[in-house]
Amino acid sequence: MAGPINQARAKISKIFNGEPQSYTRFNLTQNVDGESSHVEVKLSGDGEEEMDGTEAGHGHPASTYRLPQRPLRPYRNVCYGALVVLLIFLAGYLIGYVTHRKPEASKLAETGPGACTTDQPDGNQEEGVIAVAPEPSLDWSDLTSMLQRSLLSSAFDNQLRNFAMDSHEAGSSGDEVLANKVLDIFKSLDMNPWIDEHYVQLQMPPPSNPNKVLFGSDEIGPTKGYLAYSAKGTKEGKVVYANYGQNEDLKYLRTAGLDLTEKIVLMRTGQISLAEKVANAAKFNASAVLIYTEPPFNSFDTSTDLYGHVHFGTGDPYTPGFPSFNHTQFPPAKSSGLPEILAQTITADMALKIHQKMGGSDAPEHFKGKLKGISKYRLGGDGDKMTVTVNNALVDTKIHNVFGVIKGFIDPDHYVVMGAQRDSFSKGYAKSTVGTCLLVELARAIAEMTKAGFRPRRSIVFASWSAGDYGSVGATEWLEGYLSSLDKKAFTYISLDGVVQGQTQFRASASPLLHSLLKDTLNELKTVSKYGDLFQFSSPRDFENTLETMRMEDGAYPFLAFSGIPSISFRFGSDRAYGYFGTALDNKANLDIATGQQLGNVCVSAAQVAGQMALRLVHDHILRLDVTSYTRIIRKHVVMINSRVNQLKHAGTMSAPLSPKWLMSAVGSYSRAADSVINEIQNSDLEDQEKCRTINNRIMRVEHNLLSQYVSPRDVPFRHIIFGTGDHTVSALTDHLKDLKEQVVGSDADLLRNQFALTTWTIQSCANDLAGDVWALDNEI
Template sequence: MSGPINHARAKISKIFNGEPQSYTRFNLAPNTDGDNSQVEVKLSTEVEEELDVPEAGHRHAGRSPARTQLCTSRNMFYMALGVLLIFVTGYLVGYMTHQKPMPSQGSAEGVECPSLQLADSNDEGVVNVPEPTLDWNDITGMLRSKLSSSAFVQTLSEFSSENHQAGSQGDEVLANKVLGIFSSLRMNPWNDEHYVQLQMPSRNDMNKVFFGSEEVGSPQGYLAYSAPGVKQGRVVYANYGRVEDLKYLQDVGINLNGTVVLLRTGKISLAEKVANAAKFAAVAVLIYPEIPGNYDLNTELYGHVHFGTGDPYTPGFPSFNHTQFPPSKSSGLPEILAQTITAAMACEIHKKMGGKDAPVNFKGKLIDFDSYKLGDSNNIVKVVVKNNEVDTRIHNIFGVIKGFVDPDRYVVIGAQRDSFSWGYAKSTVGTSLLVELAKAITEMIKAGFRPRRSIVFASWSAGDFGSIGSTEWLEGYLASLDRKAFTYISLDGAVSGGDLFKASGSPLLHKLLKETLNEVKILAKKDRFLYQKFDVVNFEAKVLEPMKMEDGAYPFLAFSGIPSISFRFVSDEQASPHYKYFGTPLDTKDRLDIATGQKVGDFCVSAAQVAGQMALRLVHDHLLRLDVTTYTSFLRKHVAKINMNLNQLIKSSVWAPTQLSARWLISAVGSYSRAADDLLNDAQNSDLEDEETCRKINDRIMRVEHNLLSPYVSPRDVPFRHILFGFGNYTLTALEDHLKNLKTPEADTDLLRNQLALTTWTIQSCANDLAGDVWVLDNMV
């Protein structure tokens, strides 16, 4: 019993002797002397008596009966007050020593997070003792009870729409539905409006493709942000348009300069395909959908080819209508033409092509296996693109569930609302997940759940044009978001199959995701669970994937430095037809039903449990469930490769060993490792029920991701500044590649030294901030 009794004593001592939360006439100042001395506070009647005190020898001689009666009454009042205090103290001791122990899973350090409610400002001097919050099992059970397959089926039906392209009337109808639901839930909803430039086909002048003098077709589909104009050249089939595919063509003697490259969908994004072709000096790109042959070969394909996110004509800054900016454009806009064609048009081109046989890995199922050719010099294709930029108003819709302790710290859950066509798996599922999670968690609040931190729900527009809605919001509020938003969870494309579970995200969230998957029963379409339990090995091998630029979570991670994650139920490409309908009118309810074994509603429940449980854990515990130690291993892997490549260069006598070294980079990673370990020790040895202490530790955790954005480049010129997930010379990957490509003493050694220096101090600065106050730092890295 000594442990609970001591804990109770500490609680009572803190209530009565600790620094006060507010000041009243009974408590004028906190005791800062560090001992048990008390500040004497006199009531007004005592002050009056002291102003009229007789001499010492006659203290009671002049006291009147009325005054004697007053003293007696006051003494009786103090006696009653003393008895009351003894009773309250006894009650508190009994309560503290007999309450149910908190479960160990309640937080990272085994202590549940009590809901702290501050006294009303009108009740001076009153301390509200918070009731114990629900334990974690109660919270997860409550979430499960609020989610149902039937509710998802109904919501999916309400938000299913064939026409809800960004900025259209259909998009605004869905935006108003979300806004109405958030209003009915009393989530203090608001609307974030932007005016952006979207690229669309000309209504009067169709895009066209010719093979020789014959027109192949006038596709309805298109690729937003293609360069407009007319180009022609030799057509070359280049598989998926990966760098290795294009290098293969060069190796077999095909010069890609001035060519029109024919590609199929898959493996990499449409924007990457076009960017790769541009690097090899192609003048135009044609892309067709690689869909199962039993579907309509005339299916149109839609997408965008901006190698970036956000409005490409306001790079690095928001597209608010009231702000005037000079003309500018993103460096990710292609300088070559890009156009989609149907599979039927691609068949026609393939059958007319000559030249060398395509290798086995280039051959798909579109035509006869032996008919795939790489093309010869006589196969001339002309591409005509007449797309126009259109100023478009878009709306992002938000709602918030405010926290009870740190309402200004929040996790954001978001989903794309728009689509070029039906977009059932692409956007309807995500929007339905967003709405149902909002309903479930607001019901949990009514039932007694008290989150420490806030949850922001966001419905984005213009996602199909490259995460424009979310990126513009980030650009507009970046200065405050990096200090307040500590996680983003994307719901885009969360259900497109039922065989595998995949996820991409910040290493800070990997541990939380694995723990969540071990608590949630992950459904599979054959009435079984995908995995019984995840360990470190099969979690990394079976679940984790690199985050791609087209991922809805990518701008949050690589542009804003907010720990982000996305996940998805997908089909096994080897076992069954992969869901290949994104960006086409075939992304419908019927086809998603087939891909999930008629269990779309059930998979939505599982997806909502994963997203909801991660969000609730992040807003419930004292300590943020962001594992700062995970980055240590990630950084060490990269630095080990850099050091190995650098040593190979030194041994090859390209440079003398004294001229270049990875010593300081290795030291910076060591600093980060020590800072991460020290933070965990600080958390374990701190009273996390103290609000200020808990907040300081969490602020150190929150800054890690943001501090891995390189401070040495402009977000306008290089928006994705993350040294692990970004693009550019400042990244660890670029440094590794540079070392691999340095073969001669004439190489750019100054650039390499700068890369080493800037990378080193980005990591060291992150370590310094993670370590805490400046007086605990040591400049000897």
């Protein structure tokens, strides 16, 4: 109401003196000499106080105008008339404003910080009128409170019932049903959803010609389980027990005099991925691999089939390095990570029969497993002949990735991605169902926050992937499809796969750029989360103990090692590993037991971790990616390399000296560039949007610049020099230095020098880009 009054006052003032910045004061006084009354008009500037007792001749000359002592009557009547008209106009205007004022059509939110509401006396609101409220200002505590209120255990319980399915293998009708459920939810939240279709080759055993395993002439039971992307055919040979199939296990067998060439290697699950087990056996020239799951608990059904894949990579192995969109015609190609040997799973019951039949020398203590009914584990004798037949066939399959987006208001082309796989070989309750429910509930919560006033600076993309059980196929195909642009736009990936496996431990795998953000998030949640006691860190080492190395089977791995996008995955677990992945026992009953019947509450805590990290990344002016963290990581590797170089010098096995000087200089360049970014942030006006965007662009490029530019993404997909695989990595360089010192067959001094130079320039290039404009560089390398 103040607005109309001020306008009316200005109009009145302007009529009388043409100065809208002053007000008019009327004094009707009686002439002491008995003459006619007169009107005294006093003009005062805004804010000037009225002087008490002011009379004719005693006021301020600059602010008082006195009409003539003997005014004519017509003039006096005109003044009175004008005054009456103006007062009537003013009263009518104010009455009309009050009586015709419309209430707001709707409330942004009934409760919560930043809500803008107008209460009506009768509690009703008129329809058809949209109120434009001022943009609310929400601080960080407002956002975290809103998120916590939005995440409810009962909501997760409902979603878990909605998304639980016994059969939803990639490309199946069950997978499509779930995809449509996700799509419908994204539509209902106005998230502009879209779908990517991919045509990929998945491998499955034909129902009419199952895979077989024989010990001698006896078939060791039928099995429905299988390992996708195994080689096809039949192999016969001696069986050898190789524990977990790690490199050190296989080296022990060779040291013990057991040659694995053309042997069938028996392994148990654990320690490393199924694909890595098979790849290791292939390096030792084995012909086939059999893998079984030991019962992790007494309740484990030993007749349970095991499913998985053995592609030592991610994505469709028959379109390596390029996407599989819309039946695009590709040249014949296949991933170098496809095994050339047979691989098949067997049940624990079948493994027990094989162990009971095996002879040979006793296995070492650390090879002994947990199968009941075995008095001694043996490595295998000369008469232990087995036959393995694998008939898996490739099937052209259409899969769908489903996306929704909450767009940012300042930098909408920069986004954090949260994703979860939707498919599973079997029930996949912990592996995929829980993650999918977290995805849609976080989408709902954050979408509602935007309606209640939250204005994210950057966008959040929610992604539901298919064919995750075949090696992150859907996610990798998407990354390959947008390889040239994602590193400039997607600045973080948060994986929701397998986030709930228990309730007594918290573990995470992440890019070093995200370590500080994760730690800060857990510190904030330790007082509000039901599982905050898991986030109590009395020292830096306590936090470091929660961190694990990201493995290739991790859903976040291709984002980090293939695309150079800072990525994180985490899980709530227990002292005993959740041993049901890849089996039909990954169901609600077993996950309820693992979480102490508190599944809904653990889901809330997991969603709080993921959601609060995402909100922080899209809320702050500067991206919460700690560029200084890589200084310590890279320096740690360089210290090891320097130690190996010194050992090589003392051994005298190189004809020309090798100096780590330039590599150490590159590390120094990165350290200075990282420190300069921090200083620039501290000394910058963070309300300057262009300045913030420039700094953020430099920060976003760090992870991508640690992908080696000297190898092809088609031939070497995981190009990251820290987390990738191949000769370009710093770990390969370190190993090569050791091999050269010991003069191992295959070590090459010239190749070593190339590795040294390319590693140096990868780090230096990363430092140069982080430092800023080319004219700001001051490197003497």
